[in-house]
Amino acid sequence: MIELAGLTKRYGLKTAVRELTCVIRPGQVTGFLGPNGAGKSTTMRMILGLDHPTAGRALVEGRPYARLTDPLTVVGALLEARAVHPGRTAFHHLLCLAQSNGIPRRRVGQVLDLVGLGEVGAKRPKGFSLGMGQRLGIASALLGDPRILIFDEPVNGLDPEGIHWVRNLLRRLAAEGRTVFVSSHLMSEMALTADHLIVIGQGQLLADTSMAGFIEENARSYTRVSSPDRERLLDALNSAGLAATPASGPGADGALDLEGDQTVAVGELAAERRLVLHELCHHRASLEEAFMRLTRQAVEYQARDGAEDRRGAGSRQGWEG
Template sequence: MIELSDLTKRYGAKTAVEGLTFSVRPGVVTGFLGPNGAGKSTTMRMMLGLDHPTDGEVRIDGRRYAELRDPLTFIGALLEARSVHPGRTAYHHLQCLAQSNGIPTRRIDEVLDLVGLTAVARKRPKGFSLGMGQRLGIASAMLGDPRILMFDEPVNGLDPEGIHWIRNLMKRLAAEGRTVFVSSHLMSEMALTAEHLVVIGRGRLLADTSMARFIEENARTSVRVRSPEPERLREALEGAGLAPARRPDGGFEVEGGDTARVGELAAEHRVTLHELSVERASLEEAFMRLTHGTVEYQAHDGGDDELG
């Protein structure tokens, strides 16, 4: 488990992280989200002792990172996959990490096989593609067989097969009872991977909740309904105080509606339905709604009033 208590980091007059308190628990994949400049990287660096907090503290299984004797056996992390000595082969990079953390050398071959790099183990990473570099970074994180894993943008550079692989790997690690903490800007991928979310904006905690509740609380859900008698359907919906919006396919979207209620209204008015379904909001929509006011740099659409 990772526990943050009133974690704060200031750089001169700028506060990068302010009063963060949350826990990352074992058994689920926890997603870490926030706009650029929100303080995610600073927070993860403080978790690993790479930056020192101005106030507050981080506990890794009850201890500060500096108190861990062989840290890779407690927590493995992928923050910057390219942080590899260019003169060492992939095998020797892992060997140096293993020797400095008291990890048996047999583990090197195991993690190279796990990430699919056995065939290039004796090659230097400077010639690796971005995806291969990510796999080596994941191998480094897994080297000590830790109970806690942290991944920052783990799917960068991976092809579809690689993305599918890392997604399933994170789920399997969580199912084994490990703590898995992952940060990513790919909302579609996070929606398929994470069960719990921690969201920050401008260094402050905005949400610490389940994926399902986060979407429910921060994005709209509507009912999609279509009938060969659209005008009768519209009249029935409006008569019940609902506000149907016409869709391009001739059907209606009823924001905030309920499928049972819409279906019962149609039956009551003897209106035939060809479609009745829930239009669920996406994680991206929920994230954008929650964090809109915390985005540090916002692009504009380039309208005439701005280009003047």
């Protein structure tokens, strides 16, 4: 279990993480979501005692990270793919980490095989692809067979087969009763992996909810309707008190969108007015879109907030992926 209590990190005037309070529980995959620059990596570094919090604290198994004896056997972390000296072989990289925590030498070979790097253990990582580097990072996280796993963007640079492998690995680790905390800026990826979500934007907690709850609350649903006689359809909808807006996005040309599920009302209205319909269906917005909407609102709120009290909440966040 990981507990964050009022965790805050400020760099000068910029607040990277603002009073983050939440609990990451064992036995499930907890997705940590937010746009790039939202403070995910900073939070993870503070959990590991690498960055000092400005205020608040982070506890693992009830203790600050620095108080753990042989921390690698309690917490395994993939922080960045290249936390590796390029001139030290994969085997020796893992060996020096293992030795410092009293992990037996044979475990090094085991984790190398586990992540599919058994063949290149004697090679120097400077020739590794991004995906291989990521696998080596995952191997170091698994080294101490820890109860808690922290992965920062684990699928970055992996090919589809690798992504599939990471997804299964995360699910398996959680099924074994471990605490699995994994960050991503890709909602679509999390939708396939996580049971629980913690969403942050500009360092602030936006949502701490189950995946199902998140979908329920945030994925907007709408009814799309299109007719060759668009003007008459619009009149009919207006007179029936159904608010419609022109649809946007690819393949939307000329279609109209209505909030919620209105297929029955629109179908009956069209029959009554003898209107030809080419499309009538109920859509649920993608989770990706819901997530983007949630974080975008937060960004805008923050920007206004910052302008008002002149604290300068920081630049607008970039969005990738």
